[in-house]
Amino acid sequence: MSVTAVRYFVGDQTVPALPDLDRGLAYGDGLFETVRAHQGRMHWWPAHWQRLQRGAAMLRITLPDERIVLAEATRLLDGGNVVLKLVVTRGSGGRGYSPVQACVPNWTLSTHPLPPSPAAGLSLRWCDTRLALQPALAGIKHCNRLEQVLARGEWDDPAIDEGLVCSSEGDVVSATAANVFILRQGAWSTPQVDRCGVAGVCRAWALKALPAREARLAVTDVEAADAVFLCNGVRGILPVARLGARTWQPHLQVVALQHRLAAEHPAFATEVS
Known part of the structure; x- marks a missing residue:
């Protein structure tokens, strides 16, 4: 940028x-x-x-x-x-x-400059880099982003849009530069960020708008989800289409959330159809 x-x-x-x-x-x-x-x-x-x-x-x-x-x-x-x-x-x-x-x-x-408009659905990978547990720094955007730099440096394939990262204990935390939400059994959830990770502004909005709960999520929870999206305050709601071999079709609830965000935040009005 x-x-x-x-x-x-x-x-x-x-x-x-x-x-x-x-x-x-x-x-x-x-x-x-x-x-x-x-x-x-x-x-x-x-x-x-x-x-x-x-x-x-x-x-x-x-x-x-x-x-x-x-x-x-x-x-x-x-x-x-x-x-x-x-x-x-x-x-x-x-x-x-x-x-x-x-x-x-x-x-x-x-x-x-603004980032490119999001694709119809993102392609993700799992990152090998793990995030250390440090509650004293959890949730905030401090200037030490070396773990994210290492995670993002794991690939240069233009077909991969983002990577999901786990904590040192193996629970899912986020993408390298976005929060993650999953839909399972009719309920939305997002990883807790009380030990590591960033409490995103768009994440806070989505928690109320869906509504969703905060929980410890395993890799298998994400891979078995009915729908997945990423979000951050610059790019908004980003539907996920692929994670490794797992694929998802566009989900009506994610599309509806994108339209709700566009109605409440004028910057995202041009990014929904």
Whole structure:
């Protein structure tokens, strides 16, 4: 995803570049959000900011003033249909892990082109990379994404759209960059993210819209499902057509969910027929 515009900040001040000794660069000591904008408006901004606040509380990171962030983001979006990325780090500090020296946050705003419209049905694979259990980081979008980098690096086949990853204990967690939902015996469920994984903004929406339950899911639960879809806040609801040798036909409930999302979030209105 290429960058179309980028701005850097320290606290409330604009700066020409990230400061030296930024802890996000040195240690991944920070958080990020990617927000889909439609005609310059970010429909799910409150949900993204709330998750950022949860992450900041867990990591004890000071956030910049939301009013300033929103004003700068709106100026950068300039009415466009793009993806906005916000990165907030603890700030700058000396060498070493101690966070005590850093108190003024560094943050970056950048805009990126929208991803391609989703295919009629995604083709998935299972990833060998496992996600470590760490409840202290579970649910939030912290800047250490090395497990996802390793998982996504497992394939370069353009016919494979995404990979599903499990925890170190073998339960299904998510895709590399999306949450996963399955339909079995008439009920929808999605993996719990209390030990690892990200609590996605679109996931939260789908949990209420379906409704669905959170549960520990095994590989066999996914492979035996009647329907599967992925979701995230940038790409919306993504039906799954294949996982290895297992295939699914389009499911009426998934199509209905796509239409409901399009009705509630204008950015996705052009991606349903």
